Amino acid sequence: MSKPTVNEEVISRLDSLRESYRNRLNAELKELGELLDTPIDSKSDLSILHAHLHKLAGSAGTFGYHQFGLLARQYELIINDLQSGDNAINPISIDTSTWLASLHDALDKNATQDAPSGVSILHRHAHMDKPHIVLVERDAMLLEYTAQQLELFGFQVTCLQDADELSQLGSEPPDLLLVDHRAGDLQQLSQQPVAFWQHKLQHIGCPIFFTGGEDGFQARLNAIRSFGSGYFIKPLNIVELTTKIVQVLNTHGAEPERILIVGEEQYVADAKGAILERAGMSIFNLNQPANLLNALRDFNPEMILILHYREGVIGTEIGAILEQFERWTFTPVVYSCMNPNAQIRQKAMLLSNFTLIEGAIDDAHLVGLCRARVQKIRQFEASLTQDGLTGLLKHASIKEAVHAQWLYAQRNSSSHFSLVMLDIDHFKRVNDTYGHAAGDSVIAAVGTLLKQFFRRIDKLGRYGGEEFALVLVDCSANDALRKVEELRQMFAKIQFSAKDVEFSCTLSAGIADNATYPNDSPQELLERADKALYCAKQSGRNQVRLAEG
Amino acid sequence: MDSLQRVLYVEDDIDIREIALIALQDVGGLTVRVCESGEKALLEVDEFAPQLILLDVMMPGMDGPETLQALINQGSVLSNTPVVFMTAKVHPDELQRYHAMGVKNVIAKPFDPMALADEIRAIWKAYHV
Numbered sequence: 001m002s003k004p005t006v007n008e009e010v011i012s013r014l015d016s017l018r019e020s021y022r023n024r025l026n027a028e029l030k031e032l033g034e035l036l037d038t039p040i041d042s043k044s045d046l047s048i049l050h051a052h053l054h055k056l057a058g059s060a061g062t063f064g065y066h067q068f069g070l071l072a073r074q075y076e077l078i079i080n081d082l083q084s085g086d087n088a089i090n091p092i093s094i095d096t097s098t099w100l101a102s103l104h105d106a107l108d109k110n111a112t113q114d115a116p117s118g119v120s121i122l123h124r125h126a127h128m129d130k131p132h133i134v135l136v137e138r139d140a141m142l143l144e145y146t147a148q149q150l151e152l153f154g155f156q157v158t159c160l161q162d163a164d165e166l167s168q169l170g171s172e173p174p175d176l177l178l179v180d181h182r183a184g185d186l187q188q189l190s191q192q193p194v195a196f197w198q199h200k201l202q203h204i205g206c207p208i209f210f211t212g213g214e215d216g217f218q219a220r221l222n223a224i225r226s227f228g229s230g231y232f233i234k235p236l237n238i239v240e241l242t243t244k245i246v247q248v249l250n251t252h253g254a255e256p257e258r259i260l261i262v263g264e265e266q267y268v269a270d271a272k273g274a275i276l277e278r279a280g281m282s283i284f285n286l287n288q289p290a291n292l293l294n295a296l297r298d299f300n301p302e303m304i305l306i307l308h309y310r311e312g313v314i315g316t317e318i319g320a321i322l323e324q325f326e327r328w329t330f331t332p333v334v335y336s337c338m339n340p341n342a343q344i345r346q347k348a349m350l351l352s353n354f355t356l357i358e359g360a361i362d363d364a365h366l367v368g369l370c371r372a373r374v375q376k377i378r379q380f381e382a383s384l385t386q387d388g389l390t391g392l393l394k395h396a397s398i399k400e401a402v403h404a405q406w407l408y409a410q411r412n413s414s415s416h417f418s419l420v421m422l423d424i425d426h427f428k429r430v431n432d433t434y435g436h437a438a439g440d441s442v443i444a445a446v447g448t449l450l451k452q453f454f455r456r457i458d459k460l461g462r463y464g465g466e467e468f469a470l471v472l473v474d475c476s477a478n479d480a481l482r483k484v485e486e487l488r489q490m491f492a493k494i495q496f497s498a499k500d501v502e503f504s505c506t507l508s509a510g511i512a513d514n515a516t517y518p519n520d521s522p523q524e525l526l527e528r529a530d531k532a533l534y535c536a537k538q539s540g541r542n543q544v545r546l547a548e549g
Numbered sequence: 550m551d552s553l554q555r556v557l558y559v560e561d562d563i564d565i566r567e568i569a570l571i572a573l574q575d576v577g578g579l580t581v582r583v584c585e586s587g588e589k590a591l592l593e594v595d596e597f598a599p600q601l602i603l604l605d606v607m608m609p610g611m612d613g614p615e616t617l618q619a620l621i622n623q624g625s626v627l628s629n630t631p632v633v634f635m636t637a638k639v640h641p642d643e644l645q646r647y648h649a650m651g652v653k654n655v656i657a658k659p660f661d662p663m664a665l666a667d668e669i670r671a672i673w674k675a676y677h678v
Contacts, residue, residue, distance in 0.1 A: 009575075010575045013571055014571060014662060017564070017568050057637055058607075058636075061658075061659025061660075062658070063659075066659075073637075140657035140658075143657070144657075168671040168672075168674065186645070
C-alpha cells in the first residue's frame with residue numbers, strides 16, 4: 001500500500017478549489033442576505049435558513065475558511081434553538097441584522113490570516129518535534145476550537161471524538177492526553193465511568209488530563225481513579241490549561257534526578273541504585289556515612305535515600321545533621337527502615353522533608369517516590385528565582401542572565417546572542433476593560449507561549465509588569481527578528497475570555513544583538529533593545545523592531 | 550488482510566465532492582466511486598463492490614441514514630462492511646441513532662482534506678485487526 005506524497009500539483013488544485021468555493025460563498029452570502037432581510041414568520045422560513053447555515057458551517061472549514069465556518073455554526077445553533085422551542089416564533093427575539101456583515105468580516109479576515117488548510121498541515125508535519133497532545137472531545141466544534149488554541153501555543157494536536165478511537169493511535173505514545181470525560185459510550189459512562197476509563201486508558205503511557213462540565217468532588221475523584229492527573233472544567237480556560245500542560249511536560253524528560261544513596265549493605269544499595277538509574281536518574285552511592293558532607297558538596301544531590309541504617313548511625317540522625325545546614329535543610333530525605341522503633345518513628349515525624357518507609361519497598365513505588373520528591377524540591381527552588389504568574393525568571397534573575405551571557409560572549413568571540421524586550425500592547429486597557437484577573441491571564445499566556453516557543457537554553461524573564469526580556473543564545477539579530485515576529489503573530493490569534501466576552505491582545509518588541517554592538521555593556525544593550533521597543537510602540541504597536549544606529 | 554482500496558462516497562454538494570475526491574484519491578491513493586445521491590448509490594453499489602461506504606448525512610431526497618437502510622435492504626451492505634457517516638452535527642442523540650443502525654464511525658464536517666484518507670484508513674484498520 002503505497003501512499004502518494006502530497007505534491008505541489010495537489011496543493012495547487014486545492015488552492016483553486018478554495019478559490020472557486022470562495023466565489024460560491026459570495027453567491028451564498030447574497031442569498032443569505034435576502035433571507036435575512038425578509039421577516040421570518042414561519043417554521044419553514046426558519047428551516048430554510050437553518051439548512052443554509054448548516055451547509056456553510058459544515059463545508060467552509062474544509063476549504064480553509066475556519067473563522068467563517070465557526071461563525072456560521074454559531075448562527076446555526078441559534079436558529080436551531082428557535083426551531084426546537086415550542087414557543088410561537090417571535091421574529092424580534094433574534095437580532096440577525098449584524099449577521100451578514102459579521103460573516104463578510106470573518107471571510108475577509110480569513111483570507112488574510114489563514115493559510116489554505118493544505119499548507120498548514122504540511123507546516124505541521126515540519127514540526128514533529130513539537131509536543132504532541134491527543135485531544136478527545138465529543139463536541140466537534142469544541143474539539144476544533146480547543147485544538148486551534150492549543151496549536152497556537154505550539155503544540156501538535158491530534159483530534160479524536162470518541163474514546164474508541166484511542167485504539168487507532170500509533171505505538172508511539174503522545175506527550176499528553178486531554179480527554180472529555182464523556183467522550184465514550186454514554187450508557188457505559190453513566191453506569192461505570194471509572195471502569196470504562198480504566199479499561200480505555202490502562203495502556204496509555206503519558207499523563208492524562210480530564211475535562212468536564214461538572215465542578216464537584218465526584219468528578220475529580222472519578223478523574224483521579226481513571227488515571228487522570230488533572231481535571232479541568234468547561235468552558236476551558238486555555239491559559240490555565242496550557243500552563244499546567246507545560247509544567248507537566250517539562251518535568252517529563254527533564255534533567256535526571258540526582259539521588260544520593262546511603263546504604264547499610266553494599267549489595268542492597270547497588271541493587272536499588274541500578275533500579276533508579278534504569279529509570280533515568282543519576283546515582284551516587286555513599287558507603288561511609290562519615291563522608292556525607294564531602295559527598296553532598298561533590299555530588300550536589302536533590303534527594304537522599306537512606307537504606308536501613310548502618311551500625312551506630314540511624315537514618316533520622318542523618319536527617320537531623322542535614323537540617324543544620326541551610327543549604328540542605330530543604331533537601332528531601334527518604335529513609336527505608338525494616339523495623340523502626342517508636343523513637344525512630346517519632347523523630348522521623350518531627351523532621352521536615354523526611355519520609356520514613358517501614359518494611360520493604362516495591363521498586364516501582366521507589367522510583368515514583370524519588371521522582372515526586374525531586375519534582376517538589378525543583379518546584380520550590382524554581383519558585384525562588386521564578387515569577388509566580390508566568391514561571392519565567394524574575395527581574396533580578398533575568399538581568400543576571402543577561403550579564404552572564406554578555407560575560408561569556410566577551411570570552412568567546414564567536415558567541416553571539418540577541419536581547420529582546422517585549423511588551424503587551426495597551427495592557428492597561430485590558431485591565432480596565434476586562435478586570436485584573438483577565439490581565440493576569442494575558443501575562444500568564446505570554447509566559448507559557450514564550451516557554452513553548454523558545455529553546456531551553458534561552459533565558460526568558462518577566463522584566464516588569466507587562467514587560468518581558470529574553471536572551472536568545474547563539475541567535476543573530478535577523479534570526480531573532482524572524483522568531484519574535486512569528487511569536488507576535490501567534491500571540492495575536494490567541495482568544496482570551498473574560499465574563500463571556502472574547503478578546504485578543506498584541507505584542508510589540510525591540511531587539512538588539514551583541515554582534516552589531518560589540519562595545520555595549522549589558523546595561524547599554526538592554527537600553528538599546530528598550531529603545532527599539534519604544535520605536536515599535538511609536539510606529540503603531542503590534543510589531544517587532546531591530547535596534548538602529 | 551486486504552488493504553483498503555475501493556470507497557463508495559455519497560455526497561450531494563459538488564464542491565465537497567471535489568475536495569473529498571482529491572483528499573481520498575490524490576492525497577490518499579484510494580479508488581473512489583462518487584455518487585451525488587442515495588438513489589444513484591443504490592444503482593451503482595453492487596457493480597463497484599466497495600470495501601467501505603462513506604455517506605453524507607444531510608442530503609435532499611434520501612438522507613444518509615435512509616440511504617444506508619435502503620442499501621441494507623437490497624443486500625448491498627454486508628454486516629462486515631464498514632459504513633462511515635459524515636456530518637456537521639454530532640449530537641449525542643444522533644450518535645445513538647447511528648449506533649443503533651450499526652454505524653460506529655462518524656467523520657465530523659468540516660473535515661481536513663489532508664487528513665481525511667488517514668482517518669478513513671484508521672477506521673478500516675479498526676475493523677480488520
